Amino acid sequence: MSFLMLERKDRGVCVDIELYRSNKxxxxxxxxxxxEKAVSGKTLIKxxxxxxxxxxxxxxxxxxEETKTIAQTLAVVLKGARPSNLLLFGKPGxxxxxxxxxxxxxxxxxxxxxxxxxTVPFVNAKSANTGYKVLYEIAENMGINQExxxxxxxxxxxxxxxxxxxxxxxxxxxxxxLHVVLIIDEVDSLVERNGDDILYNFTRxxxxxxxxxxxxxxxxxxxxxxxxxxxxxxxxxxxxxxxxFNPYTVEQLQxxxxxxxxxxFNDDVISSAAINLxxxxxxxxxxxxxxAIDLLRVAAEIxxxxxxxxxxxxxxxxxxxxxxxxxxxxxxxxxxxxxxxxILAIMKSKNGNTGEVYDIYSSLCNNAEHEPLTxxxxxxxxxxxxxxxxxxxxxxxxxxxxxxQRIKIxxxxxxxxxxxxDDPSLSTWDLVx
DNA sequence: GCTCCACCGGAAATTAGGGTGG
DNA sequence: CCACCCTAATTTCCGGTGGAGC
Numbered sequence: 001m002s003f004l005m006l007e008r009k010d011r012g013v014c015v016d017i018e019l020y021r022s023n024k025x026x027x028x029x030x031x032x033x034x035x036e037k038a039v040s041g042k043t044l045i046k047x048x049x050x051x052x053x054x055x056x057x058x059x060x061x062x063x064x065e066e067t068k069t070i071a072q073t074l075a076v077v078l079k080g081a082r083p084s085n086l087l088l089f090g091k092p093g094x095x096x097x098x099x100x101x102x103x104x105x106x107x108x109x110x111x112x113x114x115x116x117x118x119t120v121p122f123v124n125a126k127s128a129n130t131g132y133k134v135l136y137e138i139a140e141n142m143g144i145n146q147e148x149x150x151x152x153x154x155x156x157x158x159x160x161x162x163x164x165x166x167x168x169x170x171x172x173x174x175x176x177x178l179h180v181v182l183i184i185d186e187v188d189s190l191v192e193r194n195g196d197d198i199l200y201n202f203t204r205x206x207x208x209x210x211x212x213x214x215x216x217x218x219x220x221x222x223x224x225x226x227x228x229x230x231x232x233x234x235x236x237x238x239x240x241x242x243x244x245f246n247p248y249t250v251e252q253l254q255x256x257x258x259x260x261x262x263x264x265f266n267d268d269v270i271s272s273a274a275i276n277l278x279x280x281x282x283x284x285x286x287x288x289x290x291x292a293i294d295l296l297r298v299a300a301e302i303x304x305x306x307x308x309x310x311x312x313x314x315x316x317x318x319x320x321x322x323x324x325x326x327x328x329x330x331x332x333x334x335x336x337x338x339x340x341x342x343i344l345a346i347m348k349s350k351n352g353n354t355g356e357v358y359d360i361y362s363s364l365c366n367n368a369e370h371e372p373l374t375x376x377x378x379x380x381x382x383x384x385x386x387x388x389x390x391x392x393x394x395x396x397x398x399x400x401x402x403x404x405q406r407i408k409i410x411x412x413x414x415x416x417x418x419x420x421x422d423d424p425s426l427s428t429w430d431l432v433x
Numbered sequence: 434g435c436t437c438c439a440c441c442g443g444a445a446a447t448t449a450g451g452g453t454g455g
Numbered sequence: 456c457c458a459c460c461c462t463a464a465t466t467t468c469c470g471g472t473g474g475a476g477c
Contacts, residue, residue, distance in 0.1 A: 132461055151454090158452030160460050354440065377465055379441070395441070399475030402439025 044270075044304050044311065050263040051297035053290060056101045061259060062252045063095050066243060070103045073241060077118055077179055078111060082214040085203065085238050089224050090245025093288030096220050097185055099245075104183070119143075119180045126186040131194030132157070135164040138182065144171045165201045172205075172213045180215040187219040188226040196234045203237040247287030253279035257292055265300065270311040274299065277316045295319050328411050331388055332419035338373055339381055340420055341365060346382075346391065346407050347416070353404035354379060368425065382407060 030048075049055055060067060074083050088096045104120050111118045121141035128134045139145060139154035144167065147153055152171065154164050172178045182202065184190065190198065205215050219238060227235055248256065257275045278299070282292030298319035303311040332343070345361035346352055358375050365372035373381075382405070385391040393407040409416070420426055 130462060155453075157462085158454085158460065160453090163453090163460085373464095374466060375440090376442085376467085380465090383442085395473085397440095397473035397475090398438085399473070400436090400438065400477090401475075402437085403473065404440055 044265055044300055044309070046266045047264050048297075050260060051293055051300075053294070056098050056105070057260070057263075058102075060095055060098055060102060061256055062248065063099050063245075066095075066099050066245065067103060069241075069243060070099060071106075074103060074107055074181065077107065077181065077216075078114060078116060080116070080177075080179070080212075082179075082206065083181065083216045084240035085217045086219070087227070087239040087242040088218070088220045088245065089226070089242065090222070091247050091286045091288065092222055093282075093286070093290035093292075094245040094247055095289060096245050100183060100218065100220065104181075117177070117179065119178060120183060121180070122183045122185070124185040125188075125190035128190075131190060131198055132159075132161060132164065134184070134190055134198065135161065135168065139164070139168055139171075142168070142171065142180070144168065147171070161197065162201075165198070169201075169205050169208060169215075172215060173209050175213065178213040180213070181218060182215060183218045183220070185220045186222060188221040188223045188229075191226065191229050196230050199238060200231065200234045203234055248283075248289055249287060250279050250283035253282055253287060253289060253292050256289055257296055260293060261296065264296075265311075269309070270296075270300070271313070274311050274313050274316050277313050281316070281320060294323060298322055325415060328390060328415055329419050331390065332411070332416060333422075337370065337423070337425045339385070340423060340426060341368070341370070342378060342381055343385070343390070343409065343416060344420075344426070346409055347413070349407075352393075352407035354382075354407070355404065357382075357407060370425075379405075 045051075050057075070086065073086055076083050088100070090096045101122075104122075107118065108120065119142055121138045123134050123137045123141065125134050128137050133156075136154055136156050145153045152167055152174075154167050159167075172180060187199070199217070199219075202215060202217055209215070217238060224244070227239065230238065254276055257278055258272070261270050261275060275296070278292050278295045281295060282288050285291055295316055296319075299315040300311050302318050302322065303315045332340070335343075341364050342357070342361055345357050345364055348360050349356045354375070358378055361378060362372045382391060382393055386393045390409070390411050391407060392410050393405045395403060396406050397403045
């Protein structure tokens, strides 16, 4: 029931595209670097793990206040009392998850020393995908499924939401003094998909639990407007305390990167100009530290591959391109056949208005002997592509001649061609022109 | 001003697939 | 076996709507 174990589990189920990509690169590069090392006898990178996304540093610069407050809030657990529910807000890459994980790790240690049992299930609502899966993950994390009695387990499907929730609460009840601090990362995506029922049940749960057990909730949200979507009752009880993580400034990012670089690289391998450039580029994207560290890692990997002995600014620029290209490639490659056909249709269309794209799409479908989807569905898929940044679309009104969208591909044709070339369901003639 | 095109985009319903408890 | 649960993708239905042209 250690936190580390839970963390690994969380990593295992993660389907985040970015994570997936970087993990993949990681193993590729591992092999590369072994070869590289054999050839040159030395490497740039001394500790690769410190550049991965889920590495939690010992100390988080510029987050002392936040760390302290959270620690104070959670500390009451050590006295057997229920901590306030807590809501953390902040843009991606502002250190929310890192701070929480850091504090929880230490809390666990302390609790262990004192012989107090605290259960801290950690769920990422986004990678869990569905509301039910969130419950399942929680149950799994809490060890409910080790129960001998089958009737108390939470299966991965088949139960109703209410039943699953009840079983989790019963478990807490039965174990008497179970102290639970439930952390839900990216709660906003949970609420968007399933409403706030689950949160409601958990916030209310303490009234039903008797015998010394309790459950506290920590929600982590990327969206600052998330609270508006909650039912007032849930809102007030969930945010007994709340905290906003502000984006890092460029100067702060520089410091963070410099610290991290010390851990990750051998001495004098990376120029401060390169670090500053990483910071500047990530700074433009809302001060996203994750992005900055990503850039640093990829830049180093590029330099390493070229067998250079240090990382320069140009590698950072190359890294930027590579990251973008890889994400696009991954998304394109893994999209459904219909989505691919739609992209082809958009490429073939002249003005990119909906009707035209839909006509081209339908005829492509007929050629390939695919049943075409409805136009409604197509607009939906297009707007999904828009959100992924593969396509840009804005509505234009042409007065008399109706309203439509102007849809344009924002990815190089080459990237698309490369991503699609392995798909057997697209005939080759679709790809020309 | 008013019309009316050619769509947009929300909401509910349907379909299909994988499971459960009694 | 039957009633019922959950999800995901898609269809069905339908109430808007910006602005060129009358």
